[in-house]
Amino acid sequence: LHGYMHTIPWTVDYITSDAYESAVVVSQRVGEGHLYKKYLPFDFTITLRYSLNREGLRQQVTITNDGKEKMPVLLAFHTAVNAPFVPGSEAKDYQVKITIGQRRELDDRMLPTGAFQPLSPEEEQLKGEGVFPYFTEMDFHYTAEPQDGRNRMELTDTRTGDVLIYDVGTSYKHWMVWNQFAGGKFFCPEPQINLVNAPNIKNIPAEEMGLFGLTPGEKWEETSFLYALKRN
Structure with a gap:
C-alpha cells in the first residue's frame, strides 16, 4: 500500500x-x-x-x-479484510461494525484540518448495528471510541452467521477506513495510534491526538x- x-x-x-x-x-x-x-x-x-x-x-x-x-x-497498520470471505457468499451478504467516533475533516493533501464532519446515517450504523461495507467510497479518518472496553472491527456474513473480529486494543486512538472505491472485494480497517501528521499540529491537545x-x-x-x- x-x-x-x-x-x-x-x-x-x-x-x-x-x-x-x-x-x-x-x-x-x-x-x-x-x-x-x-x-x-x-x-x-x-x-x-x-x-x-x-x-x-x-x-x-x-x-x-x-x-x-x-x-x-507514530504507528498504523494497513490491515486489509476480504469481504466476502465465505465461499458462495457475495458482498451484499456482509455487514461491518467499527468502533469509530467522529470523522476528521481532511484537506486536499489528506491532512487533518482540526475540524470534524458530521457522520452520515450509514456511518452511524457503522458504529452501531452495522452497515454494508461498500455503501459509499470510503477514505475517511475517524477517532476511535471503544465499546464495552474494546476497540475493534466486526465483520458478519449474514448468510452463514460467520463473524470475523479484529480487536486492536485501546492504544489505537484513531481508525482510517478505506474500501477500495467501494469495489466490493475488500476494505481496510486501519488502526492508528495517532492523528495523521500529529507532530506538526499545534492546536489539538496531544492526548486527543494520541501523540506520545x-x-x-x-x-x-x-x-x-x-x-x-x-x-x-
Missing part, C-alpha cells in the same frame, strides 16, 4: 511451531545507515510477534527507544487479535 517498513527485509529473531501454536518474531533496528532513519530521525527497534493457534491470530508489536532523546511513537513519546530505553507495546466465531 504505502509506507516503507513493508518493502524492506526484516530480521527473523525467533520461530517455533508445535501442537499448540506456530509463532514468529521479526524485528527492525533503525539506526545510522538504515533507510528509515531519513524519514523518522530516531534510533529505535520495532518488534512484531505473530502467533497462530485455534483461538486465532495474535499480533504483538513492541517499540523500543534505542536513542538518547525522546522520540514520538518514549524516553531513552522505554518501550511501548500493544496486542491485536483476529479471530472468528459463529452466530445464528
Whole structure:
C-alpha cells in the first residue's frame, strides 16, 4: 500500500511451531545507515510477534527507544479484510461494525484540518448495528471510541452467521477506513495510534491526538487479535 517498513527485509529473531501454536518474531533496528532513519530521525527497534493457534491470530508489536532523546511513537497498520470471505457468499451478504467516533475533516493533501464532519446515517450504523461495507467510497479518518472496553472491527456474513473480529486494543486512538472505491472485494480497517501528521499540529491537545513519546530505553507495546466465531 504505502509506507516503507513493508518493502524492506526484516530480521527473523525467533520461530517455533508445535501442537499448540506456530509463532514468529521479526524485528527492525533503525539506526545510522538504515533507510528509515531519513524519514523518522530516531534510533529505535520495532518488534512484531505473530502467533497462530485455534483461538486465532495474535499480533504483538513492541517499540523500543534505542536513542538518547525522546522520540514520538507514530504507528498504523494497513490491515486489509476480504469481504466476502465465505465461499458462495457475495458482498451484499456482509455487514461491518467499527468502533469509530467522529470523522476528521481532511484537506486536499489528506491532512487533518482540526475540524470534524458530521457522520452520515450509514456511518452511524457503522458504529452501531452495522452497515454494508461498500455503501459509499470510503477514505475517511475517524477517532476511535471503544465499546464495552474494546476497540475493534466486526465483520458478519449474514448468510452463514460467520463473524470475523479484529480487536486492536485501546492504544489505537484513531481508525482510517478505506474500501477500495467501494469495489466490493475488500476494505481496510486501519488502526492508528495517532492523528495523521500529529507532530506538526499545534492546536489539538496531544492526548486527543494520541501523540506520545518514549524516553531513552522505554518501550511501548500493544496486542491485536483476529479471530472468528459463529452466530445464528
